[in-house]
Amino acid sequence: MGKKVMGSDGKMYKVKKPFYQRVWFWLIAVIVVFIGVGTLGGGDNESGSxxxxxxxxxxxxxxxxxxxxxxxxxxxxxxxxxxxxxxxxxxxxxxxxxxxxxxxxxxxxxxxxxxxxxxxxxxxxxxxxxxxxxxxxxxxxxxxxxxxxxxxxxxxxxxxxxxxxxxxxxxxxxxxxxxxxxxxxxxxxxxxxxxxxxx
Incomplete structure (x- = not known):
């Protein structure tokens, strides 16, 4: 959830988190890493075998x-x-x-x-x-x-x-x-x- 800050006009504004601080970004990053590790962990069974x-x-x-x-x-x-x-x-x-x-x-x-x-x-x-x-x-x-x-x-x-x-x-x-x-x-x-x- 974003935090609120006061603008120069005295009103409160909600500031959104950057995308890299959001949960969905890190979930996608973890999935990509697992897929990459799984593919590399395939051993000798690669294309052209x-x-x-x-x-x-x-x-x-x-x-x-x-x-x-x-x-x-x-x-x-x-x-x-x-x-x-x-x-x-x-x-x-x-x-x-x-x-x-x-x-x-x-x-x-x-x-x-x-x-x-x-x-x-x-x-x-x-x-x-x-x-x-x-x-x-x-x-x-x-x-x-x-x-x-x-x-x-x-x-x-x-x-x-x-x-x-x-x-x-x-x-x-x-x-x-x-x-x-x-x-x-x-x-x-x-x-x-x-x-x-x-x-």
Whole structure:
């Protein structure tokens, strides 16, 4: 609140605080600092990083650069995609009609995608089903994944260096459509888009 001062005419006038002394200015400044620190704290996961196809049999890798504007490599079931050591593998894909009380929309089936995420980076990494989408005939679902009875869905959390997690992503789609699992990246890997062909 501004203070009051007496003018030369003897009247009291309210003097407003300068903008840099206002609460809203400092709130915005703190938010900007946090965003800046978070972006800098992303470690090695910066634009221009590499997506690799990991060949587990020969213990070798073939690198494909994924700078913005380039076409990303598409992977298959059983392939492991490595984004600077953040590894994603689609282990299997199954289709289900659902149960008596939990059915997909008409003309669709549940698509159960079993994946393994491994952290081979030098620092802790997060994982979240919201980093993925099911792409059907070129259209990615924005509604996220659902659940199916008796299927353990992938949760969210953090992976220490060298740790892995395996779980299921459950979507709904026409099994005759061209289906892909799309990894869109988390906050620090948001410049990457990796597709896995599911059929």
């Amino acid at each position: 590499n997506v690799k196809k990991v060949d587990s049999e020969e213990k070798s890798t073939s690198t494909e650069s994924t700078t913005e504007g380039q076409k990303e490599e598409t992977f298959k079931i059983g392939d492991t995609a490595s984004i600077d050591g953040y590894e994603i593998k689609v282990n299997s894909v199954e289709f289900q009609d659902g149960s008596e009380y939990n059915k997909p929309a008409e003309g669709k089936q549940f698509v159960i995608i079993n994946i393994t995420i491994t952290n081979n980076t030098d620092e802790k990494q997060s994982f979240n089903p919201l980093d993925y989408s099911l792409n059907e005939d070129g259209v990615s679902s924005s509604t996220g994944f659902t659940y199916a009875d008796g299927v353990d869905s992938l949760s969210s959390g953090d992976l220490d260096k060298g740790a892995s997690v395996t779980g299921n992503l459950v979507g709904e789609a026409n099994p005759n459509s061209k289906l892909k699992l799309r990894y869109q990246g988390n906050f620090f890997l948001s410049d990457h888009e990796v597709d896995f062909d599911l059929n």
